[in-house]
Each structure stands twice: as structure tokens, then as C-alpha cells.
Amino acid sequence: MISTFRPLLEAAQGLELSTPSAARAELARRLDPASPAAQALSRELIRLYSEGKLATNGELPVRWGRVAKATDESLGFSIDVVVMNGPGPLHRHPGGEINFAVPLEGDPRFDGQPAGWVVFPPESQHVPTVSGGTMLIVYLLPQGKIEFLR
Secondary structure, three states, rough: OOOHHHHHHHHOOOOOOOOHHHHHHHHHOOOOOOOOHHHHHHHHHHHHHHHHOOEEEEEEOEEEEEOOOOOOOOOOEEEEEEOOOOHHHHHHHEOOOEEEEEEEEEEEEEEEEEEEEEEEOEEEEEEEEEEEEEEEEEEEOOOOOOEEEE
């Protein structure tokens, strides 16, 4: 299944995350969310979710599932898929976080940002929140590093 995520992994590879706006711009250059390739990937992610193959744990407002740990095959990123329509758990990103957000219902925003690429810099933390609808989010974590906080 990692092959499905390959375009996202390749777009994220080697990206500097300390300035999220610059990282988002570079990600959009590498894989524009409005491009035919990204739109086809979004449709495939929605299909896999609707078939019960992604984000199989929990209940809304947060469903989640790990696709892969950080390995050479995943280019050093862990891959998680989360479907949200509300707040999730407070966590910290030691190495940053790269997200590819796909709308499922309504006009959702992920931490106030529209569908597409959303980036958080190293050492940032947040309560991830989707408002205005439901969103499928692919989380790419460098070296799989994440710290859940209380």
C-alpha cells in the first residue's frame, strides 16, 4: 500500500520544514493539489477509506490508522491517515509534520487551512482540529517522530 503514497513521499523528501509557508509553496510546486495527479490520488485515498482500508481505528471526530512506520521504503517518513470533523489529541512534532488534506464533506479547514498541503515546523505542537466539514488527512512524520501530550 505504500506505493499509493509514493507521490506524497517523493514531494516531501528533503523538504526544509522550518518555514511552513515556504515548505507549502515547494510542496505545491512538486505536487500541486489541483493537478490531475493529485486529484487522482485524492480520489484513490477516498476510495480506500470508503472500502475500510484506511483510518480503521476510533470514531469521529477522529478516526485513524498507521499505514507504515518510517523506513527506507517510506523515504524515512511514517504514514498515518486520519479522518476528522473536530479536534484531535494535543501533540508535538519534534521533526515537523507534513500533511496532505483531502475534503470529504462540507468545506473543511485543518487548523484553519484549506485542503491541500499543511505544514508544521519542527518542535511545534497543536490540537489538530478540522472545522466546517470532514477531512481525510495523510500525516507524514519525519523519522516517525511524534509526541502526544496531556
